Amino acid sequence: MTVRTQLAYVAAVLLIVFGLLALISPLFTARLMGLEVVSPRGVSEVRSGYGAFTLAIGALMLWAIPLRPKKAPLLRTVAILVAAAAAGRLVSVAIDAVFTLANLLLLVLQGAVAWAAFWASTERLPSRTEQRARREAAEARDQAASARLQAVEAERRARGAAASYQREPDRS
Numbered sequence: 001m002t003v004r005t006q007l008a009y010v011a012a013v014l015l016i017v018f019g020l021l022a023l024i025s026p027l028f029t030a031r032l033m034g035l036e037v038v039s040p041r042g043v044s045e046v047r048s049g050y051g052a053f054t055l056a057i058g059a060l061m062l063w064a065i066p067l068r069p070k071k072a073p074l075l076r077t078v079a080i081l082v083a084a085a086a087a088g089r090l091v092s093v094a095i096d097a098v099f100t101l102a103n104l105l106l107l108v109l110q111g112a113v114a115w116a117a118f119w120a121s122t123e124r125l126p127s128r129t130e131q132r133a134r135r136e137a138a139e140a141r142d143q144a145a146s147a148r149l150q151a152v153e154a155e156r157r158a159r160g161a162a163a164s165y166q167r168e169p170d171r172s
Contacts, residue, residue, distance in 0.1 A: 005065060008075070008120030011113040012061040015082075019055025023047055034102065057081060061117055068123060075121035079114045086110035 022029040026046035030037045033050065037043055061078045064071035089107050092098055126134065 002123065004119050004123050007116045008061065008065050011116035012058050012065065014109070014113060015054050015058025015061065017058075019051050019053070019058055022051030023055065026051065065120055068120065072121040075117050079118035079121065082110055082117065083114035086114060 026043045030046050064074040
């Protein structure tokens with residue numbers, strides 16, 4: 001699994017975890033996001049917007065990652081949606097002067113998730129020839145490792161035989 005794929009999976013899991021958190025504990029999530037929920041409808045908004053929507057984006061990403069390149073457009077869509085949220089946050093930082101550590105951290109996190117989704121969408125899967133070459137290289141590595149183990153075992157047996165020969169009394 002490539003680094004690009006690993007980062008995409010991490011980004012998808014982050015989205016899923018945050019979405020689940022908002023679904024399970026909307027009041028905690030609201031406080032975490034600096035929001036004040038003043039009515040039951042506010043709880044629904046947190047569960048819907050932060051919870052279900054984010055969870056769905058993460059699940060879509062998780063589903064699309066192993067199906068690349070065929071599902072690369074879905075990963076690009078996720079990247080665009082998360083980048084749009086980051087752009088909205090950046091506009092808010094600029095216009096509303098909400099220059100806080102939490103806002104900057106979330107901006108960076110959203111940017112990283114968007115980047116990971118886009119980067120994963122651009123990965124080209126290996127051709128059949130490349131897959132065959134990788135398989136053959138792995139088999140060659142396995143054979144070399146097996147040969148090294150056999151050589152170590154033969155050397156160990158030879159040392160044991162030499163040691164037992166030296167210990168035997170001379171019977172002449």
